[in-house]
Amino acid sequence: MKRKVLALIMVAVMLMASFAGCSNKGGETENTGTGSAGTDSQAEATSAPEKTEHLIITYLYMAAAPADLLKVQDAVNAITVPAINVEVEFKPLGIGDSFTNYSLWISSGETVDLMMLAFQDIKNYVNSGQIEELDAYISEEATPTLYSLMQEFPIATRVADKIYGLSPVGVNYGDKPGIIIRKDYFEETGYEVKDIYAMDELTTVFAAIKEKHPECYPLSALGSAITAGNSQFGMYYGGNAPGGNINAGYLMEADSTTIVNLFETEEYKNFLNQMAQWYQAGYIVPDAATTDTSNNELLQTGKVAAYAMSQKPEQFASDYGFKVTGMATGAGRIGAFYGATNWMVPITSSNPAAAIKFMDYLYSDSNLSNLILNGIEGTHYKVVDPDNNVIAFADGLDATNSPYYNLLGFWGDRRNEYTFSASATRQQHDAFTQECMNNKFKSYGFNFNSADVSNQILACQTVLDQYQKALETGSLGDKWEKTYNDMVSQLKNAGIDQVIAECQRQFDEFLAQ
Amino acid sequence: MDTAKKRKKIRWKKALPIYLLLLPGTIYMLINNYLPMFGIIIAFKNINFKKGIFGSDWAGFDNFKFLFSSGNAWLMTRNTILYNLVFIILGIVIPITVAILMNEIRSKIANRIYQTLILLPFLMSWVVISYLGYAFLSLETGYINDSILKAFGKPPIDFYQDKTWWPLIIIFVHQWKGIGFGMVIYLASVVGISQDYFEAAKIDGATKWQQIKSITLPCLKPTIITLFILNLGRMFYSDFGLFYQLPRNSGMLYGATQTIDTFVYNALMVQNNYGMSSAASVYQSIVGFILVVLANETIKRISREDAMF
Numbered sequence: 001m002k003r004k005v006l007a008l009i010m011v012a013v014m015l016m017a018s019f020a021g022c023s024n025k026g027g028e029t030e031n032t033g034t035g036s037a038g039t040d041s042q043a044e045a046t047s048a049p050e051k052t053e054h055l056i057i058t059y060l061y062m063a064a065a066p067a068d069l070l071k072v073q074d075a076v077n078a079i080t081v082p083a084i085n086v087e088v089e090f091k092p093l094g095i096g097d098s099f100t101n102y103s104l105w106i107s108s109g110e111t112v113d114l115m116m117l118a119f120q121d122i123k124n125y126v127n128s129g130q131i132e133e134l135d136a137y138i139s140e141e142a143t144p145t146l147y148s149l150m151q152e153f154p155i156a157t158r159v160a161d162k163i164y165g166l167s168p169v170g171v172n173y174g175d176k177p178g179i180i181i182r183k184d185y186f187e188e189t190g191y192e193v194k195d196i197y198a199m200d201e202l203t204t205v206f207a208a209i210k211e212k213h214p215e216c217y218p219l220s221a222l223g224s225a226i227t228a229g230n231s232q233f234g235m236y237y238g239g240n241a242p243g244g245n246i247n248a249g250y251l252m253e254a255d256s257t258t259i260v261n262l263f264e265t266e267e268y269k270n271f272l273n274q275m276a277q278w279y280q281a282g283y284i285v286p287d288a289a290t291t292d293t294s295n296n297e298l299l300q301t302g303k304v305a306a307y308a309m310s311q312k313p314e315q316f317a318s319d320y321g322f323k324v325t326g327m328a329t330g331a332g333r334i335g336a337f338y339g340a341t342n343w344m345v346p347i348t349s350s351n352p353a354a355a356i357k358f359m360d361y362l363y364s365d366s367n368l369s370n371l372i373l374n375g376i377e378g379t380h381y382k383v384v385d386p387d388n389n390v391i392a393f394a395d396g397l398d399a400t401n402s403p404y405y406n407l408l409g410f411w412g413d414r415r416n417e418y419t420f421s422a423s424a425t426r427q428q429h430d431a432f433t434q435e436c437m438n439n440k441f442k443s444y445g446f447n448f449n450s451a452d453v454s455n456q457i458l459a460c461q462t463v464l465d466q467y468q469k470a471l472e473t474g475s476l477g478d479k480w481e482k483t484y485n486d487m488v489s490q491l492k493n494a495g496i497d498q499v500i501a502e503c504q505r506q507f508d509e510f511l512a513q
Numbered sequence: 514m515d516t517a518k519k520r521k522k523i524r525w526k527k528a529l530p531i532y533l534l535l536l537p538g539t540i541y542m543l544i545n546n547y548l549p550m551f552g553i554i555i556a557f558k559n560i561n562f563k564k565g566i567f568g569s570d571w572a573g574f575d576n577f578k579f580l581f582s583s584g585n586a587w588l589m590t591r592n593t594i595l596y597n598l599v600f601i602i603l604g605i606v607i608p609i610t611v612a613i614l615m616n617e618i619r620s621k622i623a624n625r626i627y628q629t630l631i632l633l634p635f636l637m638s639w640v641v642i643s644y645l646g647y648a649f650l651s652l653e654t655g656y657i658n659d660s661i662l663k664a665f666g667k668p669p670i671d672f673y674q675d676k677t678w679w680p681l682i683i684i685f686v687h688q689w690k691g692i693g694f695g696m697v698i699y700l701a702s703v704v705g706i707s708q709d710y711f712e713a714a715k716i717d718g719a720t721k722w723q724q725i726k727s728i729t730l731p732c733l734k735p736t737i738i739t740l741f742i743l744n745l746g747r748m749f750y751s752d753f754g755l756f757y758q759l760p761r762n763s764g765m766l767y768g769a770t771q772t773i774d775t776f777v778y779n780a781l782m783v784q785n786n787y788g789m790s791s792a793a794s795v796y797q798s799i800v801g802f803i804l805v806v807l808a809n810e811t812i813k814r815i816s817r818e819d820a821m822f
Binding site for chain 2: 103106107120124125128129130285286287289290292347454455456458459461462465466467468469470475476483490493494495
């Protein structure tokens with residue numbers, strides 16, 4: 001009996017030891033990535049004096065990894081090995097899986113050198129020490145191109161004044177609040193085309209559409225698009241949340257320096273009242289708060305005629321069998337900017353310096369970024385309109401059978417990238433960026449570090465989860481006011497004032513600099 | 514003395530193969546259930562991957578604060594416990610009734626068909642059931658609003674914004690889905706009861722009801738008690754699909770549908786916060802553990818031989 005117990009204890013101890021071992025080992029694992037695909041380029045590189053650096057980079061896709069990914073990888077290495085002595089190995093991953101996998105990879109010590117963090121909050125990774133600070137590497141490796149891009153555009157994502165992420169340069173920056181509406185229905189109403197519409201004018205247009213097309217709901221205000229971090233309010237009224245999430249306060253005007261509690265403002269109350277009225281008048285889809293159909297599907301089937309969408313030049317190109325146009329409700333603006341897509345270097349990277357070297361090179365060489373985005377010219381696409389960077393599929397290929405077709409663009413300077421449909425010219429994009437940059441919020445460049453109030457933020461978020469969708473879709477009809485009062489008082493209990501005070505304190509420090 | 518030793522050796526020899534059979538299971542248990550327990554300390558740490566789990570700073574009870582700071586702690590604890598109580602009671606009464614009835618069906622074919630039909634919902638995914646529910650309850654196109662209430666000239670009910678009906682809906686759907694499984698377990702015990710008892714009772718002139726009351730139910734007692742204790746231990750957990758998918762996570766229903774699990778999911782999905790997530794599960798495990806021990810003690814007082822340990 002004793003021996004058995006002893007044996008069991010031994011087994012347990014050994015297991016413990018081996019497990020404890022893994023967590024330490026992971027970080028230093030020698031880079032043994034196979035890179036079999038890159039053999040040709042490796043052969044070329046052997047003559048180089050330095051050892052070729054091997055990088056493992058995530059490659060996100062929507063449905064399935066492109067069949068020709070390895071071919072493109074070889075072509076990428078044919079550029080990067082001679083230029084910067086870096087060899088790339090793509091690690092394909094569905095974008096949905098990226099939400100859960102990164103954290104697991106890092107905690108299990110898997111070597112990855114660059115991770116594309118798409119539509120996730122980088123602060124979570126920073127606060128739990130999962131990613132590297134990049135300042136030192138950038139000052140070591142970056143070329144003037146990257147520096148000037150960083151000056152011009154908010155591509156460096158900072159948390160507490162340290163750079164943790166690098167975003168691709170967007171095709172344009174800033175946006176205009178407003179709605180996207182069916183062009184044919186809008187033209188039927190005969191309403192005057194204006195730069196900026198008031199909310200009452202929207203009501204008039206909706207009423208006219210409802211009269212002509214009783215079966216159609218003029219507006220879809222979907223609950224699925226409303227998150228605690230993103231209020232429908234901003235879609236109509238503009239404004240900017242300097243802390244990223246609305247529960248860290250709101251700046252109502254571009255030149256204001258006082259962060260207010262959005263939920264207590266008169267404007268927000270009026271907005272809720274407006275939505276409730278629209279809902280009661282039958283202008284909003286009845287199931288808005290709970291349906292999980294998308295705006296596009298509803299628009300395409302003719303069930304709705306419009307939805308709220310902050311406007312950018314490229315948004316009116318889509319063809320649904322009818323055209324769409326925009327009705328802006330405010331001027332173009334840019335505020336505290338949180339790049340939705342960030343390249344970050346996890347602590348399990350074997351070579352952060354080389355990762356930054358590669359990023360830097362990616363910004364300056366549009367051939368490379370286009371290669372990764374669209375594949376090999378001639379094999380996968382051909383250039384149709386070189387002036388506007390428009391391409392088409394190579395002969396015999398289309399969206400369904402192309403061995404390299406991935407619309408997720410995360411690579412380098414996106415202003416130079418090729419597109420399949422010319423939605424807007426480079427000039428239009430640049431003009432739009434210019435217009436928005438002229439209307440900068442004081443919070444432009446500000447980064448809120450929420451680490452000290454994360455409990456309160458979480459508590460506020462659960463309150464918003466509960467009420468926001470029902471209120472902002474107008475689904476409660478004339479009973480909205482009681483629910484609204486509940487929400488405001490529960491937010492107070494959850495500590496929204498402390499969050500806003502902390503955000504204001506950091507914002508004041510930022511303004512003083 | 515010598516013979517005793519010898520006998521012990523023989524017993525060892527006999528027992529060894531059985532212990533060997535046990536070994537894979539034990540190792541699995543150790544790795545899967547006991548080894549991760551050291552992770553409980555994550556709940557008390559301000560986790561930082563650069564420093565590692567053991568090197569991270571201690572956070573005391575900070576990670577637990579968020580569970581209670583939203584003001585919803587009472588609501589979700591109450592929901593979790595009350596629903597589970599109802600589920601446990603109905604989970605005993607209804608499946609046993611169905612199992613006894615099923616046992617009385619003499620036609621083999623009919624028996625198979627009924628069993629399959631009753632078990633079918635149990636095999637369905639919650640996501641599918643969520644859409645079935647939506648087909649019934651949707652404001653615009655739902656069966657209840659569009660066909661039944663309309664036919665009677667009643668105004669439609671916005672089920673997803675009005676929590677009045679939800680306790681009923683949740684209990685109904687839970688039973689509809691779970692009956693089959695509960696029934697199979699009890700049916701196995703009911704079938705296992707020796708027919709001799711029933712024949713003797715019949716000769717003595719016992720009615721069907723008397724047979725059930727005096728033979729079937731007492732024979733089922735150990736099964737009932739074991740399942741009861743097991744369920745009690747899961748008192749602080751809730752069926753995530755039932756409370757999240759079925760109400761389509763509609764905020765206005767939280768008063769009737771929010772449980773600890775859905776709260777934690779909603780709060781932490783977006784945050785990836787390891788410390789707070791483990792704090793929540795530590796809270797659930799500790800309270801669950803206490804409940805199991807208490808229930809077992811109570812049963813020990815009432816009938817000693819039925820207690821689990």
